[in-house]
Amino acid sequence: MTATTLAGGALEPRLVGKIGGKFYVPSYQRGYRWGEHEVKCLLDDIAASDGQPYYLQPVVVKKIDDGRWELVDGQQRLTTLYLILGYIRKHLPAARREYTLEYQTRAGSAAYLEDPVEQLRGQNIDFFHIYEAAELIRTWFESQDDPAMAAVNFYKALSEKVHVIWYEAPDDVDARTLFVRLNVGRIPLTDAELVKALLLSRARRPEEVAAQWDSIERDLRVPEVWSFVTGRTGEEPTHISLLLDTLAGGPRGRERPLFYTFDRIRELIEQTSPEDVWESVVDLHSLVQGWYDDRGLFHWIGYLVATGSRFEDLVVQADGKAKDVFNVELRAMITDRLGLTETALRDLTYEQHYRQASRALLLMNVETVRSWEHSHERYSFRAHAAGSWSLEHIDAQSAETLNKAEQWSTWLQLHKAALVALPDLDPEQRAALLSRIDHAATELTAHAFHAAEEEVISFFKRATGADGDEVHSVSNLALLGREANSALSNSVFAAKRTAILQLDRTGHYIPACTRNVFLKYYTASDAQQIHFWGPQDRASYLEAMVHVLADYLTPEGAQHE
Known part of the structure; x- marks a missing residue:
């Protein structure tokens, strides 16, 4: 209703x-x-x-x-x-x-x-x-x-x-x-509906409250606003409930009694007045909009929320503080949340440090976009909240997780296109590889696919000079869209590059650093091999990561819980 x-x-x-x-x-x-x-x-x-x-x-x-x-x-x-x-x-x-x-x-x-x-x-x-x-x-x-x-x-x-x-x-x-x-x-x-009815029945100017209520609800329903301040997509029946729950305080999650917010706000109305309580709600809305409109606060708060902070805790943190003091505290919170020295950052791997590597790459993307002072682009916390991104290998070295014929077919077609696009490839070697891909695509059995997959992966691995240890290093990881199917996630750099650039051309949101990786933005122009992700690419990417995150790294030897 x-x-x-x-x-x-x-x-x-x-x-x-x-x-x-x-x-x-x-x-x-x-x-x-x-x-x-x-x-x-x-x-x-x-x-x-x-x-x-x-x-x-x-x-x-x-x-x-x-x-x-x-x-x-x-x-x-x-x-x-x-x-x-x-x-x-x-x-x-x-x-x-x-x-x-x-x-x-x-x-x-x-x-x-x-x-x-x-x-x-x-x-x-x-x-x-x-x-x-x-x-x-x-x-x-x-x-x-x-x-x-x-x-x-x-x-x-x-x-x-x-x-x-x-x-x-x-x-x-x-x-x-x-x-x-x-x-x-x-x-x-809901609590929000009950609170609205209570306010409208007791306020001196209910029409004004009703109009403001609807305006606030519309503002909080803007997807990027809602996701940056909650870390969620907009599935709740009412969004103003965020402000009401914050004003009410009290237990969270399953520990929160039924209609706790309504009961607490009813008490506040009786202790003060409907106008005072409503003014507090309006002030919280203004705080959200102020954070959203400030480019720095938007990205810092969005990152903290995306990695576990709650809106109500940040409201308490900001209460009574000058903006510059609050900014310093937010940066300190991000440093604590990241929890990495430079050495630890360089040593991150997919298998042993998935959560920390994800947070590091998220912050790299957020900070990269935040630093563009003359750009209107922002990191999309809406896409992040929707679960659109996962930590993936830039250059995959195995397709062993693929187990469906449809996935095999897509993978083979992606790598056939990548081989066709490769310059300076021996014609006979190219023809032989393409022939085996066509054979596997026609037969499309597990045995045929994995035989072709092993040969293609081996070829690209030799071309890049990558060893097994480097495959899982943070220098070979990026945030990739889940809308790119599992076949793409298990593809080599050349195949991913073609598909991701096509997604970018058609208006899909690609995280800034992921786009930079596949455009070879971090690699010096005299060292570029556009179709491969080699040792020089990884080294340059890692140095860029250290540079972007420098202000948020814990000093070597410092204690960090």
């Missing part, structure tokens, strides 16, 4: 023990269908909350003229809670159940909820699920060490700690339309 659906409605956390009134379940909803998994999860989660505040999914209602509540969303939860309270009352007669449920089209269900007996369970599908749930609840309580005390403690939790997010839809919202929006794809209300 869209966030604007919530505008104008009454919204609050409500203790289960405070839920009261008559709930009417209209005909557009199906009957009660929760099974063992859902019922047991509800019981286990509330018990595991151990007296701490706990929030269930929203209950969405709309007031009917006769005083009843039309239950738009939350039937399954309220029904299960009703059955739980029914069991508790057997051990604790004083326990109160302040609400009732009635159904437009399922006569008898309301009465059966009061006493779900086994004899009637087969009368209809609703009775069956109600009875099964009641039995699951009974079994769960009876499995506790002291069922009576468990019932008392559970009732205490429902009365004092367990809330639903209560949302009362405004009069002008069509209940059926709201139900459809809530249930298409089972999209739940």
